Each structure stands twice: as C-alpha cells, then as structure tokens.
Amino acid sequence: MPTTNHECPLPLVDTICPSTEEELIAVLKAAGPKKQPVYPLGAGTGLQMGLPVTREGIGLSLAAMDRVVEYPARDMTITVEAGMNFDQLQNTLRAEGQWLPLDPPCASRAQVGGIVATNAGGPRRFGYGTPREFVIGIRAIDGRGVPFQAGGRVVKNVAGYDFCRLLSGSRGTLAIITQVTWKLRPRPRSCAILMVRIDDGKRAENWLDRLNTSRTTPVAVQLEAGSSEAIGGGIFGIAYEGTSVEVDWQIDQMGAELREAGLTVETVLRDAETQETWSRWQEFAVSGDAVVRFRAHVLPHSTVQMLRSIQELLPTAQILAQAGSGIVDVRLPNYPSDGLTQTFTKNLTPLAMRLGGHLTLTYHATGQELTHEMMWGGATVPWQLMRSLQRQFDPNGILNPQRFISS
Numbered sequence: 001m002p003t004t005n006h007e008c009p010l011p012l013v014d015t016i017c018p019s020t021e022e023e024l025i026a027v028l029k030a031a032g033p034k035k036q037p038v039y040p041l042g043a044g045t046g047l048q049m050g051l052p053v054t055r056e057g058i059g060l061s062l063a064a065m066d067r068v069v070e071y072p073a074r075d076m077t078i079t080v081e082a083g084m085n086f087d088q089l090q091n092t093l094r095a096e097g098q099w100l101p102l103d104p105p106c107a108s109r110a111q112v113g114g115i116v117a118t119n120a121g122g123p124r125r126f127g128y129g130t131p132r133e134f135v136i137g138i139r140a141i142d143g144r145g146v147p148f149q150a151g152g153r154v155v156k157n158v159a160g161y162d163f164c165r166l167l168s169g170s171r172g173t174l175a176i177i178t179q180v181t182w183k184l185r186p187r188p189r190s191c192a193i194l195m196v197r198i199d200d201g202k203r204a205e206n207w208l209d210r211l212n213t214s215r216t217t218p219v220a221v222q223l224e225a226g227s228s229e230a231i232g233g234g235i236f237g238i239a240y241e242g243t244s245v246e247v248d249w250q251i252d253q254m255g256a257e258l259r260e261a262g263l264t265v266e267t268v269l270r271d272a273e274t275q276e277t278w279s280r281w282q283e284f285a286v287s288g289d290a291v292v293r294f295r296a297h298v299l300p301h302s303t304v305q306m307l308r309s310i311q312e313l314l315p316t317a318q319i320l321a322q323a324g325s326g327i328v329d330v331r332l333p334n335y336p337s338d339g340l341t342q343t344f345t346k347n348l349t350p351l352a353m354r355l356g357g358h359l360t361l362t363y364h365a366t367g368q369e370l371t372h373e374m375m376w377g378g379a380t381v382p383w384q385l386m387r388s389l390q391r392q393f394d395p396n397g398i399l400n401p402q403r404f405i406s407s
Helices: 021-034 086-094 112-118 163-167 201-211 244-260 271-286 300-313 340-354 383-393
Strands: 012-016 038-040 057-060 068-070 077-081 135-142 147-151 175-183 190-198 220-225 234-242 265-270 292-297 318-322 327-332 358-364
Touching (some): 021 057, 147 163, 147 175, 190 244, 220 300, 234 271, 244 265, 265 271, 271 292, 340 358
Parallel strands (some): 012 057
Antiparallel strands (some): 068 077, 135 175, 190 265, 220 234, 292 358
C-alpha cells in the first residue's frame, strides 16, 4: 500500500493511502488495539479547522480510491468512491447534462468524502441545501475496522437509521467514508446575478424581510461588506439559475420588486460573466490574507444585525454573508486589540447565541488561546449523547482524537 508525505498541521508519523476497503480495514484494525490516532486527511482543504493536537498518529488519505462505482444516469444518481475530487465528479456528470448543485470551496482539490464529512457547502445552499440533502447512500468503516452501509442507490428507499445524515458533518470522528451515492439534478442552462448596493443597515434588513415574499426563487443571496462599507450595508448579490426563460422572467420580476422598494439594480451578470463572482463567493472563507477566520450561524432575519455588530467590534474585518441562510463569514487581517478570548467568548459568541445561533472559528494562524469553547462557541449540543454515540463507533478513540467537539 503506497504512502506519501502530506503537509498538514497534524503530528503525523506516516501517511497511508489504501486503494481498497480491505486495505483500509487492515489499517484501522491494526491501529485500534494500540490506540494509535488515525487522522483522515481528504485533500487537506479543511485541516486548518480544529483544535491543535499533540498525539502522533497516522494520516489516512483516500486519494487512491477515486473511481465511479455506478452511474445509472436515467435514475439521476451516481455512486463514487470517497477519494474522487469534486471537479472530477462534476465533469463526469456534465456529459449527461447533470450536476450536483453544491459549491464547496477548493472544488478542484476537495474530495467527496471530505465534503460529506465536513458538510461543506457554499452560497448555493440557500436554493439547494447542503451536501447532506443530496446523500442517499453511504459506505464507511468505523473505528473498529467494521464496514457498514446506509441508505441505498435509488432515491426512494427505506433505510432505517439515517446514518447518511449522521456522518455528514461528523469530521471523521465516527467512521471513514469510503463510498457516497448522490442524487442529482439537471444542469441549469442559464445563470444570472443581480448586484444591488444598499448602504443603510436598517434598509438592508427591511429588504431581506421583503425577499421572503418575493415571487422569485433565488439560489443564492449574498451580502459583501468590506471594512470600508457602511455599517450593516454593502453589495447584495441575488443569483438565479434555470432555463433562459425562467432566468429572464426572474430578473424582470426582481427588478420590479426592487424598484418598488426604492432600490436599483447596479449590474446584471449573465452566464459566463457570473463565473468570477461565483468563484469569489465560493472561496471567500478559505482565501485572502488573514490571521483569523470565523463563521457565525444565526437566524436568517438576524444576519444584518450580526454583520453590523462585527463591523462595529472589528472595523478591519472583511465580511461576506450568505444573507438568505444566516451565515456570516469573516476574515481578520490582524488580531483583535482586545485579544481573542475577550473578543470571542465575551462578545461575539454570546451575541451569536442571542441571535439564535453559534460561532465557529475556522482558521487561526498560531493556535494560541484556542479552547473548545472558542473553537465551537455557543453550539448548544447534547455533549454526553454525542460522546456516547462516538464510543459506539470508535471505542478505542482513534479517529481524529482531540480535534472536534465530540472528542
């Protein structure tokens, strides 16, 4: 079984690249009795998120498991191995006029197993949802080296416990995903993005409330607010996808609704013109010079309020909000003057909780001051239940130990 050097922030003694499930099972069965940590790597695009660890262990890469298992295009499903990268999957689907309407960051490198394990989505989550909404079947190996599967390869199936959703977002702490079956959609033929500037925070809140009654169905509603933007305001991007007729009608309808609200469309981007904007939105949370990146999840109607509070507390912050979904991504070019502990645990986390959500630190350049509370601040989860569940899947505690909230 080949090994490779994999640059990552984890203390690895080796990186193993199994090419079959049997090889993977052997690795886990050997590591369990020794309680040797096993760190799933994916393509390494999400490894900066999580607490620093000191226990040396094995890195596990599934890059050699990247095959299409089954693709019955007429059934609008596909089963692939977990090491396939996302762009490779989309290119396979393109030949049949189909796609998976997800836009995780680093799509040219991110592997489908890692996308499910992190439940990584992007701006299109407003219109389509997150990866867990598209996973209908899954195969995985638990921490004991025992294979199991859930769901099926058809859209309508009765599968008992919903392990597909359980493993989505589990970050490799319950099992190593080896295969994923996705349900697909027809690829849209046209796309448009309307850019609208709203400099007043209160007016932005009122417009977002009105958006809920719009006759149109955007697939994304983004609010870009750099450090120079007016407090609570910025540039809204409203995106539509579908047939040319559908997109044309929605552009005209939204334009009329904006005029009724006293607002004006600054720019309309069509088809190929939208690519640069989609890419900027998609990569914002993992790109740019920053010493700290974090994400706030709040109730959608509180998005602008959260954004406004962040701008007031951190004037140099660069912010992109998935305004329709209640997600605010923030990049800090320098450390807060009050320190991280004061800024997060005393100010931002309690604010996010008051607004019906929580805060997650997604990147920290040094890892200093990090605690579970700071990393996963305000997440109201049943800790004991999660730990009990983890022990069932991984009794020796070898999968991603110390890094995540259930560890």
